[in-house]
Amino acid sequence: MSANKVYSTFHVADFYFGILTMAGVEVSNQFEVTPAPLGPPEVAGFINLRGQIVTAIDMHVRLGMQPRHGNQGKIALFFKEKDAIFCLLVDEANPILELDESSFEQPPSNLPERARDIISGVYKLPNQLLLILETHKIVSGISLKQR
């Protein structure tokens, strides 16, 4: 019997993504981002999550697109990574899906260059593809680039 995994899914531009839902993934649309001038472009700024400082990552920039504007990036997906809290700013939050690992496949080759290193694979859903992101790579890629 193959294991089922639970993913929080969301949209950034036309892409449909999922991250593994572990304890503490939280979605919010009530937040204010304080920008950090001169910081890495992927870092949209900081958010106060009940007294904790959260580093907000602009998924548009992280995926190699233009920075979020207008109605983009209004949803924050919070998660914990190595003792620090981060959040992804995404365009639309979608339901949590429980998926069978047997339908998991390697990432397609037509992905943008910058997206490829953070995508671990893809689920073929009936009417679209769900790209699975690895949160630790989303974060570590930003700090690595600075060196």
Next chain:
Amino acid sequence: MQLDDQILDEFLIEAEEIFDQLDIDFVKLESSPEDKALIGNIFRAVHTLKGSSGFFGFERIEKVAHASESLLSKLRDGTYLIDVSITNALLQSIDCLRGIVTQIQTARAEPTGDDTALVESLLAMAERGSGAVPTPATPVATPTVSEQEAATEALVEAAAAILTAPAVTEPATPPATPAAAVATVSNSVREGELLSAEFEAQKEATERQNEFSAPIKVNVDLLDNLMNLVSEMVLARNRLMSFAKTSGDLNFLNTVRSIDVITMGLQERMMMTRMQPIKNIWSKFPRLVRDVAQETGKLVQLVQIGADTELDRTLLESIRDPMTHIIRNSIDHGIELPEIRHQKGKLPTGTITLNAFHEKGMIVVELGDDGAGVNVPMVSQKAVQMGLVTQERVDRLSDREIIDFIYLPGFSTKEQVTSLSGRGVGMDVVRTNVQEIGGTVEIVTSDAGTKIRLRIPLTLAIMPAVFVRCGNQQFAIPQSNVVEMVRHHAEAGKPGVEDFYGVPVLRLRDRLIPLLYLNHELGIQPLRDDPTAPLNIVLVQAAGILFGLVAEEILFMQEIVVKSVGPLMKGTPIYSGTTILGDGRVSLIFDISGIAIRSGLISKLMENEFQSTISQEAAQLSDETDAFLLFDLHGLEHVAIPLAFVTRLESFNVKDIYQRGTHDVVMYDDQIMQLIWLDDLVDGGSRDGLYADRQLSVIVYYVEDKPVGFVVRKIFDIFHTSADVTISGPVQKGISGSAIVSGKVVSFLNVPEILALNQLVKNNAPKVLDHSMNESYGVVLSKS
């Protein structure tokens, strides 16, 4: 298993405390060798250690402790008086024990090793006294005492074994060696009982003393967690307060008020749990002073004032090493040998004074000695030797500036590297460590001694900050960096922001303050772009320089809770942290030195030798002085012009110069400004090719409402000197004379003469000219 671990941890903590106390007691004992209570304390401590290590089966500790105990017992019953060699031997044994315990901490087991030599020397001393000569105490009495003791011990041992044996054997699981287990345990119990029997009276007395404030041990992590919660509480309170302002409900307001009071009380007391008296680290210093003094053959006494002054635990840790370093330095470099001190008319025993106190919301720790002071000529010689500075330059530096060299990494005046100092990793580490926690280091030195002042913030977690606005964002500037705040109105007739070699500077009370525009540095569009609006400047000090941060608005000051800036900002060193404002928004806290470094301000200032003169000037500022601007010409260095003749400092490109007849002119403020090449005044001086393709430094002065520009090679800074500087006779035209100012020969410009030379003033010379100047002026006129 877990229980064992816990017991072992308790043992390790206890041992650590014992060692610390022993260090202090031994040094005390040396000065009062007759103090029986003190010897009793030491004996008891060593005994406790021996007992507990026996329980764990740490044989090495047991043996060494036992040997020390034998020697101590002789001291206790007065067979010998303590002296240096006995103290040394005992301290050595404590060090040995400490080493073993440290290793146990990591290995969780006693390391192997051979302490036979130490044990034997201790026992030999116990047998025969420090030297071969025994003290007058009757040699016959000794065996009797120990015999009696042995007898008592045997008795108590037997009793204890009987008493405790059944209780202990029950839980003891390994059936193979029950006897051994019982033996070990009962051994320690026996000694504990013996101990309590012997010192019951004394112990009771001390316990009664401590009863009212019996401290308990709390895990540091728990305290940190509590601290975080309290910080959150403070923030929640802030939000509640702003909410309450808009509410008219009296009941609600009263509730909020009481929450406010409680939160404040909670925060205050929580802070107190983080506070520790500075004596916690000072307690190590008597031993340090003693050891270093002995090694260097000097006599040193240590005076501690304000040992109860409290500061944050983490800060305390980070100044431990700097203080240790400074004390070593003081003894090794500062305090002279007794003979030399005698020659100088000082007491043979040098004094190191530690003084801690509160001042302006900071903790000041002064470490003073009455030694020889910093050897300034030696420092400058070494600086030249190391190629840090040229001989000519060093001759012109003030003592203060020369002393600054000792902060450079790798700088040491010691010819030879000793175990104490000379490696050159001293003062730079001290300064770096202290600066890291937002403190400063200051040195005051003379041949009567040296005083090093550390200024340290009370705590790191909560600090006051100044908030400024830039665009529509708020930023916090730590108040420890802020010197003052200035609102600068650009007004006619007042110098505004001037350009100094590409750095905008502001003249503030005759000081040139370089400015950084936050909007520009952060790349934030200002909300209103109005060049005539007054400038809001926060004067800050960091990385050794003073500069002004220009913000769009200075908002308010507030106590803030500092939080981490997160792992993704490591490459952006301009923020030191974040904080949450009362309205729940996040605000970034600037790292002022990071901003200064990133902006390139520091390197620009270094290039122009600007910074040292600022600090020097600040030190010399006084009311009874005349101000001059110092500059260089080609072929003539250190020329001074009275500040009364300086309206502005400007910079022009060579391309912007036009020829008008025989004059060179530039456009300046809708006016035509004549340039006067001061180089022409210098004998044999020529400007050909010197200024090609370069920015010109120009001193602007208004003559009868018309601007005149003096072109010079390089402008340094304003300096002050007393009005009665002796001016020797004129050596060349345009110079009224020269004088020695701070060890440099400075030539003073005769501005009226120069203006006359260029037909800019009428022939009747201004009144400022004295007789001799009139003469030279006349000669020149007839020439031209």
